Amino acid sequence: MKVMLFAGLKEKTGEGRIQLDTPSSLTAGELKQEIYMQYPSLEGDVFQIACNESFVKDDHIVDENDEVALIPPVSGG
Secondary structure (H helix, E strand, O other), X not given: OEEEEOHHHHHHHOOOEEEOOOOOEEXXXXXXXXXXXXXXXXXXXXXXXXXXXXXXXXXXXXXXXXXXXXXXXXXXX
């Protein structure tokens, strides 16, 4: 599964897009666990999962053909 990374997540991995070895479909919560296992440098980082340009909850089913992005919290003024 291809996953796009933004902001601090991109900086920590050095990549704007990562390839995860995952089942063809899984929940967003399971995807978070896979990300932490395959990229230990992201362990403990807070982010939301966007699937096809919409934020999803942990029980949302993510398919391998979906456009997936990890979006960290944004602050500014």
